Amino acid sequence: xxxxxxxxxxxxxxxxxxxxxxxxxxxxxxxxxxxxxxxxxxxxxxxxxxxxxxxxxxxxxxxxxxxxxxxxxxxxxxxxxxxxxxxxxxxxxxxxxxxxxxxxxxxxxxxxxxxxxxxxxxxxxxxxxxxxxxxxxxxxxxxxxxxxxxxxxxxxxxxxxxxxxxxxxxxxxxxxxxxxxxxxxxxxxxxxxxxxxxxxxxxxxxxxxxxxxxxxxxxxxxxxxxxxxxxxxxxxxxxxxxxxxxxxxxxxxxxxxxxxxxxxxxxxxxxxxxxxxxxxxxxxxxxxxxxxxxxxxxxxxxxxxxxxxxxxxxxxxxxxxxxxxxxxxxxxxxxxxxxxxxxxxxxxxxxxxxxxxxxxxxxxxxx
Amino acid sequence: xxxxxxxxxxxxxxxxxxxxxxxxxxxxxxxxxxxxxxxxxxxxxxxxxxxxxxxxxxxxxxxxxxxxxxxxxxxxxxxxxxxxxxxxxxxxxxxxxxxxxxxxxxxxxxxxxxxxxxxxxxxxxxxxxxxxxxxxxxxxxxxxxxxxxxxxxxxxxxxxxxxxxxxxxxxxxxxxxxxxxxxxxxxxxxxxxxxxxxxxxxxxxxxxxxxxxxxxxxxxxxxxxxxxxxxxxxxxxxxxxxxxxxxxxxxxxxxxxxxxxxxxxxxxxxxxxxxxxxxxxxxxxxxxxxxxxxxxxxxxxxxxxxxxxxxxxxxxxxxxxxxxxxxxxxxxxxxxxxxxxxxxxxxxxxxxxxxxxxxxxxxxxxxxxxxxxxxxxxxxxxxxxxxxxxxxxxxxxxxxxxxxxxxxxxxxxxxxxxxxxxxxxxxxxxxxxxxxxxxxxxxxxxxxxxxxxxxxxxxxxxxxxxxxxxxxxxxxxxxxxxxxxxxxxxxxxxxxxxxxxxxxxxxxxxxxxxxx
Numbered sequence: 001x002x003x004x005x006x007x008x009x010x011x012x013x014x015x016x017x018x019x020x021x022x023x024x025x026x027x028x029x030x031x032x033x034x035x036x037x038x039x040x041x042x043x044x045x046x047x048x049x050x051x052x053x054x055x056x057x058x059x060x061x062x063x064x065x066x067x068x069x070x071x072x073x074x075x076x077x078x079x080x081x082x083x084x085x086x087x088x089x090x091x092x093x094x095x096x097x098x099x100x101x102x103x104x105x106x107x108x109x110x111x112x113x114x115x116x117x118x119x120x121x122x123x124x125x126x127x128x129x130x131x132x133x134x135x136x137x138x139x140x141x142x143x144x145x146x147x148x149x150x151x152x153x154x155x156x157x158x159x160x161x162x163x164x165x166x167x168x169x170x171x172x173x174x175x176x177x178x179x180x181x182x183x184x185x186x187x188x189x190x191x192x193x194x195x196x197x198x199x200x201x202x203x204x205x206x207x208x209x210x211x212x213x214x215x216x217x218x219x220x221x222x223x224x225x226x227x228x229x230x231x232x233x234x235x236x237x238x239x240x241x242x243x244x245x246x247x248x249x250x251x252x253x254x255x256x257x258x259x260x261x262x263x264x265x266x267x268x269x270x271x272x273x274x275x276x277x278x279x280x281x282x283x284x285x286x287x288x289x290x291x292x293x294x295x296x297x298x299x300x301x302x303x304x305x306x307x308x309x310x311x312x313x314x315x316x317x318x319x320x321x322x323x324x325x326x327x328x329x330x331x332x333x334x335x336x337x338x339x340x341x342x343x344x345x346x347x348x349x350x351x352x353x354x355x356x357x358x359x360x361x362x363x364x365x366x367x
Numbered sequence: 368x369x370x371x372x373x374x375x376x377x378x379x380x381x382x383x384x385x386x387x388x389x390x391x392x393x394x395x396x397x398x399x400x401x402x403x404x405x406x407x408x409x410x411x412x413x414x415x416x417x418x419x420x421x422x423x424x425x426x427x428x429x430x431x432x433x434x435x436x437x438x439x440x441x442x443x444x445x446x447x448x449x450x451x452x453x454x455x456x457x458x459x460x461x462x463x464x465x466x467x468x469x470x471x472x473x474x475x476x477x478x479x480x481x482x483x484x485x486x487x488x489x490x491x492x493x494x495x496x497x498x499x500x501x502x503x504x505x506x507x508x509x510x511x512x513x514x515x516x517x518x519x520x521x522x523x524x525x526x527x528x529x530x531x532x533x534x535x536x537x538x539x540x541x542x543x544x545x546x547x548x549x550x551x552x553x554x555x556x557x558x559x560x561x562x563x564x565x566x567x568x569x570x571x572x573x574x575x576x577x578x579x580x581x582x583x584x585x586x587x588x589x590x591x592x593x594x595x596x597x598x599x600x601x602x603x604x605x606x607x608x609x610x611x612x613x614x615x616x617x618x619x620x621x622x623x624x625x626x627x628x629x630x631x632x633x634x635x636x637x638x639x640x641x642x643x644x645x646x647x648x649x650x651x652x653x654x655x656x657x658x659x660x661x662x663x664x665x666x667x668x669x670x671x672x673x674x675x676x677x678x679x680x681x682x683x684x685x686x687x688x689x690x691x692x693x694x695x696x697x698x699x700x701x702x703x704x705x706x707x708x709x710x711x712x713x714x715x716x717x718x719x720x721x722x723x724x725x726x727x728x729x730x731x732x733x734x735x736x737x738x739x740x741x742x743x744x745x746x747x748x749x750x751x752x753x754x755x756x757x758x759x760x761x762x763x764x765x766x767x768x769x770x771x772x773x774x775x776x777x778x779x780x781x782x783x784x785x786x787x788x789x790x791x792x793x794x795x796x797x798x799x800x801x802x803x804x805x806x807x808x809x810x811x812x813x814x815x816x817x818x819x820x821x822x823x824x825x826x827x828x829x830x831x832x833x834x835x836x837x838x839x840x841x842x843x844x845x846x847x848x849x850x851x852x853x854x855x856x857x858x859x860x861x862x863x864x865x866x867x868x869x870x871x872x873x874x875x876x877x878x879x880x881x882x883x
Contacts, residue, residue: 011842111813116698119810127810131817135824142828145841149823268702275816282820 025280045188050227053196197347434493476509562598617791681786698811
């Protein structure tokens, strides 16, 4: 059978759901706001990050809207030329791969930590990457459609768990507000903001969206929704465990789920939480790897890039095994100083630059 | 004038059409020797020599005795031919052939044929040939009507309420059943001849104006691709035209109920009927469709919704219960409530095998029993397969080969797979269960969960004639979702035809190829 070329067609709604699921995945694992000394104001940090996230979202989506038929890779090469554009492309592609590496490693660590402590992490990495490779092979539409279903289940599960533990919250632990001033709040908002910048994927998938005019609205909505979930989680975790204990928890949201006990029957809901997390992490690593594959293919202007899947997956597999020694090392990497600077440079600064350049170029053309 | 009376022969697609037409010989002896040469020594071909009325013109009536209705031939054709001398002789200038066709043969459907190919086709269709010496055309008289099975109640898709007829092997009877339900001129039948040797009639049925013309065209295109010697069952067509022939998932729905076909046609789907098979294919098929049965639409909507959820649960059970049990027993004992865990551990203490081996033995035994149940005589079949499983299970437990919980697990799985209304999806779960069990024994719950995510992604990538398999859920189509997780009341259901969540063209391709 002759393989015909085929442009996937996704909807803005599916993209929206994907942004939510990729962000909620990160939140439920580490709850990135509770990284600093002042956990009490974590919810404030979340709101702050959300507000700034809206700006980042606007920048990135506007960049995509100016070039509706080009992916991020094509935007770079057409704006900056072959060589400088190439540098940008390599940075972006590395970022996609890196996120996929971090995601897979987190995924494997969670499985190892929460469910099967005796099974070695590399086994899980291998297993996940095989599954990811298969799914990427099935294509973008399939991943996003599957995500629609899993996210619906996941969000319901999360809200259900929050509802069950709501009676345990002690509002007093959240007071007083702004005990140590604004500085810790601002520092605490860096990492969530860096994760908000994950929507750098939008320009990568924008050409495939069928209802392009809705993308901006939906991605803004996604950022708001993510902020809402983050605020809720922060209030719940700190409100229930207190600021000091919350800092020491490896997986705060899982611990939250462990608190659920309804009539001595509905217990051990963290297994459900792990399943929720797994589904979101899985979709996330699939999409990032997909973007990486498509990006490399478009950068090198290959005719067919299906064959890139296996090498990319293998690379991601090896790197996710070797980049980190343990879960605490990942956690250490995801601090405002390291990850914050690194991710914000790539997913905010570079797109801003590209946006400015494209606006200038547009003006030049119109004259 | 003749063309008004003589019916147009059906347009038949096939390879014979391209061949050059050989005209019929003008003498009876030549014609008979031609037919004898073509059909060989088959003894069911009847030649009846006649001398027409007072004249001395020889004629012959030829038909296949096993296909034609002999009483029509005796009472209608023979009688009128022999009564010819009571009628005025034809005017000299009038063609004797036309005279017969127009005045004498009291049969509805007759046609003139002039070539050898047509002659053979007509004979094989059960028609009777009337041929006169000296003419190189013959009259084909429709006498088809061989013995056929009576219309019975559906056996597989049995419903408590609703019409009680089911399709039979004869395609014309089946078409008639659908016509009787949908009394509308927009109901269209498109005929094909498939199977180089069997020349089986295949009919594409759709409601003009409801069905997407693009889908109908695509079905035609795919049917034309079929190259087979024999076409014995609609499954032959199914395997040729489905979008993903190597997929383990059932992609084309089939039914034996005319009312279900009619309902699907009204929704804009297309039915494919194959002569000789009481199973009618329905495309495009969605995954949710396998969880519906025609009974859903004949019961009150909240009960239908409840039943539908039972089926979804049954599907999930049939797929993952044994795998989940294995994972819990081998990897995650701490997740089982303590009293139950102790109980299971106590029961399992005498069992010499690991859970996966135990499960495989029992599942295999169950599958064998089920298969044997189908082959056994009808009366004994079900009793043996269900009771047999329980009895063997009981004995195996007492002998200490398997634990009692495992018997429950296998029983739940087995019963669940019967609760899925469409048999083909039940088979999918039967196949997928085994890899899931093995993964569970290696990687525990993560193993199952990731495998299920992969299966979900795979299902989301499937398409049936351009319609995403998981629509209207993913991609979500609000207009169509009223007949998925719940069945909306008829007041809302009847409005508007289905869109099937179609977003793309019917054509398939790879996303990883650039456009050239």
